[in-house]
Amino acid sequence: MSSRIDTLAAALTLEEKGALLAGADLWHSVAIPRLGIGRLRVSDGPNGARGTAFRGGPTSACFPCGAALGATWNPALVERVAGALAEEALAKGARILLAPTINLQRTPLGGRTFECYAEDPLLTARLAVAFVGGLQARGVGACVKHFACNDVEWERHRASAEPDERTLREVYLAPFEAAVREARAWTVMSAYNRLHGTHCTEHARLLTDVLRGEWGFAGAVISDWLAVQSTAPSIAAGNDLEMPGPPRHYGAKLVDAVKRGELSEAAVDACVRRVLALLERTGVLDGGEPDAERAIDRPEHRALAREAAADAIVLLRNERAALPLAGVRRIAVVGPNADRAVTQGGGSARVAPHYAIAPLDGIRARAARAGVEVVFARGPSAHRGVPALDAAHLAPVPDALPIEVDLFASAEPGDAPVRTERMREAEAFWLQTPDGLAPKQPWSARLRARLVPPESGAHRFALASAGKSRLRVDGRAVLDNWDDRQPGTSFFGLGSAEVAAEVELRAGVAVEIEVDFAQDRPHLPGGLRLGWLPPEPADAMERAVEAARGADAAVVVVGLDPDWETEGRDRESFSLPKRQDELVAKVAAANPRTIVVVNAGSPVAMDWIDASAAALQLWYPGQESGNALADVLFGDVDPGGRLPLTIPVRIEDTPAFLDVPGDDLRIRYSEGLFAGHRWYDARAIAPRFAFGHGLSYARFEHGPLRAAQARVAAGDDVVCEIDVANASARAGKEVVQLYVARTTPGVRRPLRTLAAFEKVALAAGERRTLRLTVPARAFSYWDVAANAWRAEPGTWEIAAGRSSRELSSPLRIEVTAR
CATH class of the missing domain: 2.60.120.260 (Galactose-binding domain-like)
Incomplete structure (x- = not known):
C-alpha cells in the first residue's frame, strides 16, 4: 500500500473510520470531505450494469446469463463480454461491478443456478479468470461472489453449508482461488450463509487465513447486501465493507465496540487501509462525485451480445437433419416463451435492457429474407404469477x-x-x-x-x-x-x-x-x-397444435422466466411448469419436424425428447435472444454451445437430491468430491445429456492424443497435442475436452475430472493441431492433515473427447516423485 494510504488512515478519526467501512446507501461508499476522500459507486450485476435504480433508471446492455456464458466454453469470448460490461459500468458511473457469480451449479433447482457458470470447478475457474481479467483491464473492479458455498437459496441468511474440508478446497473454493491468484480480483463478496456454523461475513479462517494468508488477496472484502450480522467478529475476520448503508453493525456500533474494548482499533485500521486502497485503485480517492448515469446503446455491444448468445446455444438433439431449417415454406412458432423476450433470470442480476428481441420476432425477420411464411399460436400460458404490466x-x-x-x-x-x-x-x-x-x-x-x-x-x-x-x-x-x-x-x-x-x-x-x-x-x-x-382463448392448446400440423416445421419455445427462476427462492419442480410438457408432446405428434427450444437458465425434465426432431438449450440469452436463435435455426451460425452442466433424466438422479433443501438449518454435501458429472460417473447413472455435450452442424474428426513426455515429475504440467479436422462442407465449432483419471491405487477421487479444454472454429476441410496444458493440480489432492496440496505419483490416463461420456484417444502418463 502507498504511503498516502497510511497518511490518510492516520488522519481519520475513529468516527470517520466507522463511517468509511459502511455504505452510505445502496450503491455508494461514504465520502470523507474533510480529507478530500470521494465516494465509490458499485453496480449489479453479472449480465449487465444496472446502475442505481432497480426500476425506471437508464437502460443497459443485457448480455447472456452466467450459465449461457458457461455454455460457450470460450474464455476469450467471456473476456470480451466482460470488457463490454466494464464500459457499461462506467456509463453508470460505477467502478466496481458485482460480478462474476462463481458458485457452482450444485442442483438444477437452485434459484441462482442461471447466474453461475458451471457445475465443474475447472470450467468455472477458467471463465472466472477470463471475466475478471476482461473487466479489470478496462479499469472496473470485479467483485467475485458469493464467498463461499452459497449454492442454493433455501434459508440463505441462516443455513450453514457443511462440506468436508477436502471437498471445500478441491471443488467449491477452486474458482475463487483462481480468480484471486491468477486474475487478481480487486474485491470479493462475502456470502449470506454460514460455513461450518459461522457466518461467512465473520469467518476469520475463510476471509483471513485462506483468502489473504494462503492466496495473497490484497483487495477488499465487501459483504453481500444485509449479510453482516455482527460488529467486532466481522471486522476482526476481515470483512472490510458493510453494504448497504446506512450501517446496521458498523458505523456508530463499530465506534462503541472499540471504546468498550470489544474490538481493537488495529483491526479497524487494517480494514480501513484496504478500503482506502480500493478507493485509490478505482480513482475516487481524490474526491468528486460519480459520473451521471447514462444509457449508451453501442452497436458493438449489440453485435457482441448476439455473438455470445449464439455461441451459447447448445444443440442437444438433431435427428434426420431437422436443423438447420432448409426446404421449408411455412414454419409454425408456438409456445409461451415464443412471443416474449425472456432474456434473464430474476433477482439482483436483472437489468432494464435497451431492447429485447423475442424468438418470434427474430425468426420472422430471418424467415422473411428467405421467403418463408411464419405462423404463430402461443398455446396455453405458463406464468407462475400474473406478469407485471409493462x-x-x-x-x-x-x-x-x-x-x-x-x-x-x-x-x-x-x-x-x-x-x-x-x-x-x-x-x-x-x-x-x-x-x-x-x-x-x-x-x-x-x-x-x-x-x-x-x-x-x-x-x-x-x-x-x-x-x-x-x-x-x-x-x-x-x-x-x-x-x-x-x-x-x-x-x-x-x-x-x-x-x-x-x-x-x-x-x-x-x-x-x-x-x-x-x-x-x-x-x-x-x-x-x-x-x-389479457384473455386467453379456451382452445389455446388446440390452436397451437393446428398451427403446427399445417407447417413444414414447428418451433416450440418453452421454458422458465424470472418468476420461476429467481434469487431468493429455489425452484420447486424439475418439470416445465403448467401445460408445457403436454404442449411439446402434442405438437411433436402433429408435426414430425418439431424443434424444441428450451428458454431456461437451468435443466428441466425432457420426457418428450425422443418425440422431438431437434432440441436446443437457449438459456437466458440476453437482449439479442431472438436474433441469435434465428441465426442458429437457419444455419447462419453454428450452434457453439456445450453443456456446462449435466441434464439428468430425473431430479432424483442428481448429486444433491437428498441434501437440498437442508434440515435443521444445515446443508449437507454428502456427494463430497463427486459433484456434477463426477457423480453420474461414480454411480453409473446415465444422464439425459452429459456434461460437455453439444452437437454441431459440421462433422469433426480427432486424431490421437499425444503428450510431450510420458513421464513427468510431481508438480509439473503435462502438455498434450491433438489434431482436429473439420470433415464436412461447412464451417463449425468444436470443443476438445481432456479428462484425467488415476489408474493405480491412491487416495479416493472421482473416476475422472475435467483437466483442460479448448474451443476451436474450423472452416470446411480445415485441420488444426491444438496444444492443451493439463496443470499439475490435476494430479494432486488436498491433504487435510498437512493443510496443503499434495501431488500423487503413479499412473494416470488422459482422454480427449466431446463430452464427459464421449471420450477416446486415451494415453498414459507416469507421474514420478521428486
Whole structure:
C-alpha cells in the first residue's frame, strides 16, 4: 500500500473510520470531505450494469446469463463480454461491478443456478479468470461472489453449508482461488450463509487465513447486501465493507465496540487501509462525485451480445437433419416463451435492457429474407404469477416512461407528493426508503398509467406487495391488499401472496390504472407488482397444435422466466411448469419436424425428447435472444454451445437430491468430491445429456492424443497435442475436452475430472493441431492433515473427447516423485 494510504488512515478519526467501512446507501461508499476522500459507486450485476435504480433508471446492455456464458466454453469470448460490461459500468458511473457469480451449479433447482457458470470447478475457474481479467483491464473492479458455498437459496441468511474440508478446497473454493491468484480480483463478496456454523461475513479462517494468508488477496472484502450480522467478529475476520448503508453493525456500533474494548482499533485500521486502497485503485480517492448515469446503446455491444448468445446455444438433439431449417415454406412458432423476450433470470442480476428481441420476432425477420411464411399460436400460458404490466400495452407519454409514480411522506397517498418518478413496468422494489423521504418513517406511493387493451374480454389483474396495496381501474376498486395481506414469496420472501381479479375490458378502449401503496413497516424494504394478463382463448392448446400440423416445421419455445427462476427462492419442480410438457408432446405428434427450444437458465425434465426432431438449450440469452436463435435455426451460425452442466433424466438422479433443501438449518454435501458429472460417473447413472455435450452442424474428426513426455515429475504440467479436422462442407465449432483419471491405487477421487479444454472454429476441410496444458493440480489432492496440496505419483490416463461420456484417444502418463 502507498504511503498516502497510511497518511490518510492516520488522519481519520475513529468516527470517520466507522463511517468509511459502511455504505452510505445502496450503491455508494461514504465520502470523507474533510480529507478530500470521494465516494465509490458499485453496480449489479453479472449480465449487465444496472446502475442505481432497480426500476425506471437508464437502460443497459443485457448480455447472456452466467450459465449461457458457461455454455460457450470460450474464455476469450467471456473476456470480451466482460470488457463490454466494464464500459457499461462506467456509463453508470460505477467502478466496481458485482460480478462474476462463481458458485457452482450444485442442483438444477437452485434459484441462482442461471447466474453461475458451471457445475465443474475447472470450467468455472477458467471463465472466472477470463471475466475478471476482461473487466479489470478496462479499469472496473470485479467483485467475485458469493464467498463461499452459497449454492442454493433455501434459508440463505441462516443455513450453514457443511462440506468436508477436502471437498471445500478441491471443488467449491477452486474458482475463487483462481480468480484471486491468477486474475487478481480487486474485491470479493462475502456470502449470506454460514460455513461450518459461522457466518461467512465473520469467518476469520475463510476471509483471513485462506483468502489473504494462503492466496495473497490484497483487495477488499465487501459483504453481500444485509449479510453482516455482527460488529467486532466481522471486522476482526476481515470483512472490510458493510453494504448497504446506512450501517446496521458498523458505523456508530463499530465506534462503541472499540471504546468498550470489544474490538481493537488495529483491526479497524487494517480494514480501513484496504478500503482506502480500493478507493485509490478505482480513482475516487481524490474526491468528486460519480459520473451521471447514462444509457449508451453501442452497436458493438449489440453485435457482441448476439455473438455470445449464439455461441451459447447448445444443440442437444438433431435427428434426420431437422436443423438447420432448409426446404421449408411455412414454419409454425408456438409456445409461451415464443412471443416474449425472456432474456434473464430474476433477482439482483436483472437489468432494464435497451431492447429485447423475442424468438418470434427474430425468426420472422430471418424467415422473411428467405421467403418463408411464419405462423404463430402461443398455446396455453405458463406464468407462475400474473406478469407485471409493462409499456407494451400502455398509452405512451411523450418523452417519458408510461407509468407515473408519486411518492409521499405520509402513511397513505395524498395530494402533495414529495417527488415523482417514472417507470416502464408496474413493478418496484425499494430496498431502502426512496430518496427524498425520511428513513424509517411511514411513506406511500401512487402509480398511474393508461392501459390500452389489445382485445376484448375478461382481463386478469393481480397485486403482490411488501407493504399495503390496492388497485382501481377507471376509478372502480378492483383489488384490496391493504389490511388483510397473506404471506407470500414475492420480493425475496418479504411480500404478500398474490391477490387477483378479472375485469371486462374492450379492445382499444383505454382505461385509467391507479395503484396505492403504503409501507407500514418502514424499517423493511418495500415492493409492489401490478400484474396484468389479457384473455386467453379456451382452445389455446388446440390452436397451437393446428398451427403446427399445417407447417413444414414447428418451433416450440418453452421454458422458465424470472418468476420461476429467481434469487431468493429455489425452484420447486424439475418439470416445465403448467401445460408445457403436454404442449411439446402434442405438437411433436402433429408435426414430425418439431424443434424444441428450451428458454431456461437451468435443466428441466425432457420426457418428450425422443418425440422431438431437434432440441436446443437457449438459456437466458440476453437482449439479442431472438436474433441469435434465428441465426442458429437457419444455419447462419453454428450452434457453439456445450453443456456446462449435466441434464439428468430425473431430479432424483442428481448429486444433491437428498441434501437440498437442508434440515435443521444445515446443508449437507454428502456427494463430497463427486459433484456434477463426477457423480453420474461414480454411480453409473446415465444422464439425459452429459456434461460437455453439444452437437454441431459440421462433422469433426480427432486424431490421437499425444503428450510431450510420458513421464513427468510431481508438480509439473503435462502438455498434450491433438489434431482436429473439420470433415464436412461447412464451417463449425468444436470443443476438445481432456479428462484425467488415476489408474493405480491412491487416495479416493472421482473416476475422472475435467483437466483442460479448448474451443476451436474450423472452416470446411480445415485441420488444426491444438496444444492443451493439463496443470499439475490435476494430479494432486488436498491433504487435510498437512493443510496443503499434495501431488500423487503413479499412473494416470488422459482422454480427449466431446463430452464427459464421449471420450477416446486415451494415453498414459507416469507421474514420478521428486
